[in-house]
Amino acid sequence: MADLTTNFVGIESPNPFWLASAPPTDKEYNVRRAFEAGWGGVVWKTLGSEGPPVVNVNGPRYGVVYGADRRVLGLNNIELITDRPLEVNLEEMARVKADFPDRALIASIMVPCEEAAWKAILPRVAETGADGIELNFGCPHGMSERGMGSAVGQVPEYIEMVTRWCKTYYDKPVIVKLTPNITDIRKPAAAARNGGADAVSLINTINSITSVDLDRMCPEPTIDGKGSHGGYCGPAVKPIALSMVSEIARAEATRGLPISGIGGVTTWRDAAEYMALGCGNVQVCTAAMTYGFRIVEEMKRGLSAWMDEKGYARTSDFVGMAVPNVTDWQYLNLNYVTKARIDPEACIQCGRCYAACEDTSHQAIAMKPGRVFEVIDAECVACNLCVDVCPVENCISMVELAPGETDPRTGKVVEEAYANWTQHPNNPMAVKAAE
Amino acid sequence: MTDTLTPGIVAGRLSAKEIAANFADLHAPLDPHEAAVAADRCYFCYDAPCVTACPTDIDIPLFIRQIATGQAEAAGHTIFEQNILGGMCARVCPTEDLCEGACVREMAEGKPVEIGRLQRYATDAVMARQDHPFSRAAATGKRIAVVGAGPAGLSCAHGLARRGHDVVVYEAKAKPGGLNEFGIAAYKSTDDFAQAEVAWLMQIGGIEMRHGCALGRDVALAELEADYDAVFLGIGLGDVNALDVAGATREGVGDAVGFIADLRQAADLTALPVGRNVVVIGGGMTAIDAAVQSKLLGAETVTVAYRRGQDRMGASRYEQDLATSKGVRILCNVSPVAIHGNGAAVEIELEYTREAGTDLTGTGETIRLPADQVFRAIGQTLAPPDGIARAGTKLSVSGPGRTTRDKVWAGGDCTPGDDLTVVAVAEGRDAAADIHAVLMGDAG
Ligand SMILES: Cc1cc2nc3c(=O)[nH]c(=O)nc-3n(C[C@H](O)[C@H](O)[C@H](O)COP(=O)(O)OP(=O)(O)OC[C@H]3O[C@@H](n4cnc5c(N)ncnc54)[C@H](O)[C@@H]3O)c2cc1C
Numbered sequence: 001m002a003d004l005t006t007n008f009v010g011i012e013s014p015n016p017f018w019l020a021s022a023p024p025t026d027k028e029y030n031v032r033r034a035f036e037a038g039w040g041g042v043v044w045k046t047l048g049s050e051g052p053p054v055v056n057v058n059g060p061r062y063g064v065v066y067g068a069d070r071r072v073l074g075l076n077n078i079e080l081i082t083d084r085p086l087e088v089n090l091e092e093m094a095r096v097k098a099d100f101p102d103r104a105l106i107a108s109i110m111v112p113c114e115e116a117a118w119k120a121i122l123p124r125v126a127e128t129g130a131d132g133i134e135l136n137f138g139c140p141h142g143m144s145e146r147g148m149g150s151a152v153g154q155v156p157e158y159i160e161m162v163t164r165w166c167k168t169y170y171d172k173p174v175i176v177k178l179t180p181n182i183t184d185i186r187k188p189a190a191a192a193r194n195g196g197a198d199a200v201s202l203i204n205t206i207n208s209i210t211s212v213d214l215d216r217m218c219p220e221p222t223i224d225g226k227g228s229h230g231g232y233c234g235p236a237v238k239p240i241a242l243s244m245v246s247e248i249a250r251a252e253a254t255r256g257l258p259i260s261g262i263g264g265v266t267t268w269r270d271a272a273e274y275m276a277l278g279c280g281n282v283q284v285c286t287a288a289m290t291y292g293f294r295i296v297e298e299m300k301r302g303l304s305a306w307m308d309e310k311g312y313a314r315t316s317d318f319v320g321m322a323v324p325n326v327t328d329w330q331y332l333n334l335n336y337v338t339k340a341r342i343d344p345e346a347c348i349q350c351g352r353c354y355a356a357c358e359d360t361s362h363q364a365i366a367m368k369p370g371r372v373f374e375v376i377d378a379e380c381v382a383c384n385l386c387v388d389v390c391p392v393e394n395c396i397s398m399v400e401l402a403p404g405e406t407d408p409r410t411g412k413v414v415e416e417a418y419a420n421w422t423q424h425p426n427n428p429m430a431v432k433a434a435e
Numbered sequence: 436m437t438d439t440l441t442p443g444i445v446a447g448r449l450s451a452k453e454i455a456a457n458f459a460d461l462h463a464p465l466d467p468h469e470a471a472v473a474a475d476r477c478y479f480c481y482d483a484p485c486v487t488a489c490p491t492d493i494d495i496p497l498f499i500r501q502i503a504t505g506q507a508e509a510a511g512h513t514i515f516e517q518n519i520l521g522g523m524c525a526r527v528c529p530t531e532d533l534c535e536g537a538c539v540r541e542m543a544e545g546k547p548v549e550i551g552r553l554q555r556y557a558t559d560a561v562m563a564r565q566d567h568p569f570s571r572a573a574a575t576g577k578r579i580a581v582v583g584a585g586p587a588g589l590s591c592a593h594g595l596a597r598r599g600h601d602v603v604v605y606e607a608k609a610k611p612g613g614l615n616e617f618g619i620a621a622y623k624s625t626d627d628f629a630q631a632e633v634a635w636l637m638q639i640g641g642i643e644m645r646h647g648c649a650l651g652r653d654v655a656l657a658e659l660e661a662d663y664d665a666v667f668l669g670i671g672l673g674d675v676n677a678l679d680v681a682g683a684t685r686e687g688v689g690d691a692v693g694f695i696a697d698l699r700q701a702a703d704l705t706a707l708p709v710g711r712n713v714v715v716i717g718g719g720m721t722a723i724d725a726a727v728q729s730k731l732l733g734a735e736t737v738t739v740a741y742r743r744g745q746d747r748m749g750a751s752r753y754e755q756d757l758a759t760s761k762g763v764r765i766l767c768n769v770s771p772v773a774i775h776g777n778g779a780a781v782e783i784e785l786e787y788t789r790e791a792g793t794d795l796t797g798t799g800e801t802i803r804l805p806a807d808q809v810f811r812a813i814g815q816t817l818a819p820p821d822g823i824a825r826a827g828t829k830l831s832v833s834g835p836g837r838t839t840r841d842k843v844w845a846g847g848d849c850t851p852g853d854d855l856t857v858v859a860v861a862e863g864r865d866a867a868a869d870i871h872a873v874l875m876g877d878a879g
């Protein structure tokens with residue numbers, strides 16, 4: 001059996017599945033249930049400064065995007081940070097940590113961008129025995145209007161500054177949680193590193209309006225006829241988050257910076273993918289909110305079974321393994337030529353590949369009498385669209401042309417050597433280099 | 436007390452409650468969530484095989500997508516554009532042989548998209564409000580006589596009225612609907628759907644219904660030809676084939692179509708008599724329907740006796756399975772030789788048969804089954820009107836229902852082709868288009 005124990009920036013947890021700072025980690029009651037269900041760690045719902053807590057709206061705070069059969073694909077929320085007093089949260093955190101010493105307990109914090117505010121809260125958090133802190137620079141709604149959350153996360157200088165304060169006034173690991181509502185994710189990550197952060201976690205939620213009520217003409221969720229953008233999360237955001245994670249994992253300025261992967265983790269496979277792209281662990285919110293805490297059992301068993309199958313003894317054996325294979329477009333091998341192949345045995349004759357290729361791709365599929373569908377190699381550019389739209393898995397595959405074969409589309413013989421755009425004759429820069 | 440074991444042909448074998456449960460909707464309507472899930476399974480195929488398989492060419496992927504996007508009524512309109520009796524067809528079509536049989540998901544996993552039930556969902560949505568999706572074109576001044584208010588006649592009448600013609604429907608019976616009203620199994624068309632559908636269809640306007648008016652009895656074809664610009668015959672198959680065996684006239688022997696018509700018209704099914712031991716001769720849809728409904732009325736044993744192998748039965752596999760699931764026994768390769776009794780039928784004697792190609796020979800071995808009621812379901816035949824050439828047992832037509840007489844068109848069961856509601860609708864529709872084209876002078 002694979003060993004799921006992880007050590008993330010010095011914080012031990014029995015497995016890499018943490019609950020992200022959000023409603024599942026809002027208070028002692030939830031967190032105890034989560035630990036009893038087997039979660040490796042929690043990032044407590046974001047704490048604010050001492051004094052009267054923030055208030056939430058009293059109408060719907062979630063909106064959702066469904067797939068088939070009301071499967072939750074995306075969730076949007078306009079919830080703020082904790083609306084419970086700081087002292088209550090701190091007392092609860094201390095109690096839970098004492099009872100579950102083997103689990104990771106991280107305090108998420110969002111206080112005004114002033115040194116005094118951070119200096120005030122950090123010692124109090126330290127007293128709870130929490131294993132570390134996460135700086136919430138992500139929340140894209142409400143808090144950002146008050147100059148916190150993503151308003152800070154969008155300014156790398158602020159990130160660096162606040163991180164430095166935290167490293168000054170707190171001696172355990174500091175994780176900086178990044179907002180995806182920014183053009184280049186490498187900038188805030190580098191700022192966090194420069195400020196001394198032990199790790200970054202990403203992503204927080206993405207600005208979103210999930211839907212519009214066409215009768216009342218207002219965005220949803222709707223509060224008394226008005227709506228405000230919220231933060232989007234759940235399976236729909238995973239591709240965006242994975243790309244951001246990979247950017248940080250491979251950029252010169254941030255390479256090697258530990259990452260806690262967040263965004264749409266719903267199954268063991270999602271977690272494995274984040275980890276392959278360089279995350280030391282993952283955090284989960286929407287999946288727990290959709291299915292309850294018990295899903296962690298599937299995640300643990302699934303990851304463990306897959307690791308056994310692959311021969312990975314511990315998570316660190318495969319963390320980051322996919323990073324070297326993430327590259328820029330310009331370095332992709334242009335001498336790699338494939339053609340779509342339809343397996344007539346598997347084909348159920350729906351014609352979707354035909355419609356897709358005929359209407360929107362390269363007219364490379366022939367529809368023959370008897371609903372027989374065949375790829376025309378002389379037209380196929382290997383875009384993969386037919387594979388993607390075919391309802392039958394593995395019915396259409398991409399077959400590589402071996403070096404020496406002629407590509408009937410271009411009439412060129414496939415070369416063995418790797419060649420990319422930087423060397424291509426059509427590239428004006430390449431021609432210059434050759435001269 | 437009367438129950439399933441009471442000998443003879445008696446009423447009240449089951450309680451009103453049991454009868455109500457037995458004759459409830461065979462396929463309960465989908466609720467909105469079920470419809471969304473079912474609709475989501477459609478792949479929106481290119482040149483979809485289900486459409487090809489639908490005799491009325493309903494744009495199935497389109498209407499299913501409309502359901503999926505939350506517009507059931509718009510989906511209903513898409514259906515009605517092609518098939519004005521889409522509501523009835525959703526209930527009675529042997530979809531396993533038509534659209535669903537051709538669905539790629541049938542090929543993929545043996546579980547087609549539930550096209551029939553989705554069609555019902557969409558058409559019900561429109562009809563729930565009795566909303567009629569079409570309006571009439573400007574009046575053309577042309578008048579057309581439609582004979583028969585079955586699916587073929589109704590479809591033709593609507594198509595003509597919609598194009599601005601005035602239509603008079605001559606219907607022999609006191610009620611419209613044809614076999615929708617008198618033939619279709621009760622559990623397929625519940626809540627008096629056939630009549631509701633006709634009322635809804637008539638909202639187009641321009642259709643006058645003359646009940647109790649039979650061609651050949653109350654009005655002659657020549658009269659219609661003289662009085663109208665065109666005539667459409669949708670008279671179905673009026674006669675049933677006779678059973679030529681000893682004892683065929685004994686009390687208790689009857690024809691299945693008549694039994695079903697009585698059943699469909701009965702105000703109270705507990706008052707409808709049925710035998711204790713029922714044997715139905717035949718292998719088509721009518722045989723199955725008579726057998727199943729006998730069983731549902733409370734007969735103790737019901738046997739369908741078919742003279743050839745099961746694979747040759749006219750009833751679809753689905754219908755056969757439905758029958759056996761209700762407790763009907765299907766006995767194949769047996770042919771009736773005599774009905775024994777003493778006045779009334781008591782037993783039926785059947786001889787085993789052997790098939791060699793299309794030849795059928797008796798083996799000489801016979802069995803006897805108790806039978807106090809025997810139904811003939813060995814086919815219906817045309818009661819042909821005078822003066823129209825026939826092709827075999829049906830009216831001869833070319834193209835979209837043109838008979839050998841200039842002004843006379845025909846469609847539905849009285850013309851060649853499958854005897855199905857949906858085929859009748861298609862033929863009535865196409866004849867209407869052709870009549871219109873001819874009358875308005877742009878026919879090819
Ligand atoms: C028991 C039974 C069950 C069936 N079940 C199914 C099923 O589940 N699914 C399916 O698709 N099909 C089924 N069918 C077949 C289907 O009912 C017919 O194919 C369809 O009704 C044919 O329509 P039609 O308009 O041609 O004829 P009909 O429905 O027979 O209508 C003909 C109409 O013309 C009238 N008429 C006849 N002669 C005259 C005259 N001389 N003058 C005036 N009016 C006249 C009749 O009274 C009747 O109203 C079944 C048939 C039977 C008998």
Ligand SMILES: Cc1cc2nc3c(=O)[nH]c(=O)nc-3n(C[C@H](O)[C@H](O)[C@H](O)COP(=O)(O)O)c2cc1C
Binds near residue numbers: 232235
């Ligand atoms: C209702 C809700 C409230 C959240 N509140 C916080 C918060 O207080 N602090 C924080 O850092 N992130 C918060 N998040 C963001 C999540 O921690 C997480 O980053 C995001 O949901 C992406 O993960 P997921 O796709 O697994 O849900 C919240 C998310 C949701 C849905």
Ligand code: SF4
Binds near residue numbers: 362365379380387
């Ligand atoms: S890979 Fe692209 S171009 Fe080739 S057949 Fe498929 S859809 Fe057409």
Ligand code: SF4
Binds near residue numbers: 373396
């Ligand atoms: S999409 Fe797939 S299943 Fe459908 S016709 Fe093309 S190859 Fe066959």
Ligand code: SF4
Binds near residue numbers: 478550
């Ligand atoms: S064949 Fe089936 S999946 Fe394809 S369009 Fe028709 S109903 Fe949809």
